[in-house]
Amino acid sequence: MRHAGTAAAGADGGQRSSAPIAHTACTGAAENGGTADGGAADRSTEDRNTEDRGAEDGTARSRAHAELMGLIAGGQLSVGDKLSEVALAARLGVSRNTLREAFAALAADGLVERIPHRGVFVAEPTQREIAEIYRLRILLEAGALQWADGLDTAGLRAIVERGLAARSAGDHVGTAAANQDFHTAIVAAAGSRHADALMRRVSALMRLAFARASRLEDQFHARFAEGNLRVVELLERGDRAGAAASMRAYLDDARAELGALGDPPAPPGR
Incomplete structure (x- = not known):
């Protein structure tokens, strides 16, 4: 990092403060x-x-x-x-x-x-670390879309609609929040506290990964609002495998776009 x-x-x-226990x-x-x-x-x-x-x-x-x-x-x-x-x-x-x-x-x-x-x-993630983050996201999110028992398609649709409304209003913060909520809800459908803990870590790492690409972050979230919509539409048709494949494709696109920025410079004194 x-x-x-x-x-x-x-x-x-x-x-x-707390005093030590005397033995x-x-x-x-x-x-x-x-x-x-x-x-x-x-x-x-x-x-x-x-x-x-x-x-x-x-x-x-x-x-x-x-x-x-x-x-x-x-x-x-x-x-x-x-x-x-x-x-x-x-x-x-x-x-x-x-x-x-x-x-x-x-x-x-x-x-x-x-x-x-x-x-x-x-810290700021390196490109290698960003690639690892996206591999983990693909495993968590595509896997949950295809196999999780607790998937709430109606709830996901509501999140997507909220994100699209925020994008139309030029509300970048609202668009980003809806996007994060969408991905978090997909992983939560697995009903695993371990997967939820991993996703919390992923969310923090993604915030850092966007640090040097702050000008792109709004574009990322706005563009992927459409990707989220495609995922929901596939789920509504009962095509869970297609939804998982769509998620993999657009996470791969995001990884490639961030990867094109290269590694951050080494900090002074290192």
Whole structure:
């Protein structure tokens, strides 16, 4: 992943911290004023407390990871933004250690990168990574169109009509939102939380992939409103295989158009 720029990101707010758990050990009944069984019970309580705190930390890390991914997918954090630990920890209400763990998870997702001696930045996908994203989208979306039991054709038609109305009104934000909702709804039809999680990551990566092609993003969403309509019309005719093939074709077209832009430049200092 590459990044460009160093815009600061974050918001003011109070930071919440948590004190470490003190671990004690029982060395005998006499030292603890009780029986050996009492010492074992104390140790068991400590173990449970440690496990509970670990679960809480894991929940906070997962929440921070999800919220940061949402900020990227929603465009509040953009390619090249430097992520401030202090500001973001305060904004999300987590410790800086927890935030660093969330950063590590985002780096594994390909959404941020840590540059030694400089910090953590929102990343920009390379062309190879964009190609991988589109291969994943084809598997998820074409597969769901052909085989998902929960496909709601009427609901998809309503989303498409909303997107077409937004395009006619010159509402680029509304057009883009409808397009994203359309693709998300297709994957959701599979009824798999794992597929939904992958699609959330894909949405964030796609936002970053469009960073250098911002002038094309509105054109992409406007043009693919027609592609979405073709997919729905095929579904309404009962041609799920045709709908899947149509989706594959226009995702391939989008990948090729983004690929023609080439890789982003390497950031300074790398």
